[in-house]
Amino acid sequence: MKVIGLVGLPASGKGECSSIAGELGIPVVVMGDIIRAYAKDGGLEATDQHLGAIARRLREEKGMAALAELTAPAVKEKDAPIVLIDGIRGVAEVHHFREIFDDFILIAIDCPFPLRLSRLQERGRSDDTLSEADLRSRDERECSFGLGEAMDGADRRVSNTGSLQSFREEVKRMLQELRSQS
């Protein structure tokens, strides 16, 4: 099984990348959905604050790779030649995936702060942070989990500074190439 991991700061384009994988028939496992499921089970609204607190608690109780450990069985269950994992936040998670999946490729999505802020303001999801200060603190929180280090160790990089169409085309080409090697 070839496993592709996606890493990028908030609103860098991971969701778009996952949706292209879905269009290509590549199964996607979203790590944030595991936290959202926890929030739902606990009767909590999926706000950025609640989701952040749950992720923090899981990491405190089970270590920095806690979410990766919870995600891995869902990836294996897909039982597919190629699977994409969206939402890697830290280097410990990358180490875990590299350890348990023989063929693991990490893709980093680069996108500068002002572009991410304006795209986030357009998106307006329930856990979206809409002010510049909110996005800065979300970036800092995610970097505190080792996101920067995870991005530095990526096998491939894609930049998302142009149009949505050009980003989608580039990602589609990359995923098709990786699939042809699986």
Ligand SMILES: Nc1ncnc2c1ncn2[C@@H]1O[C@H](COP(=O)(O)OP(=O)(O)OP(=O)(O)O)[C@@H](O)[C@H]1O
């Ligand atoms: N190149 C682009 N041009 C215009 N809009 C874009 C581009 N790339 C992504 N977007 C839009 O920006 C928003 C953020 O992208 P996306 O949801 O894919 O980010 P994400 O990395 O999954 O974010 P998060 O970490 O918060 O889940 C979405 O509404 C998406 O459609």
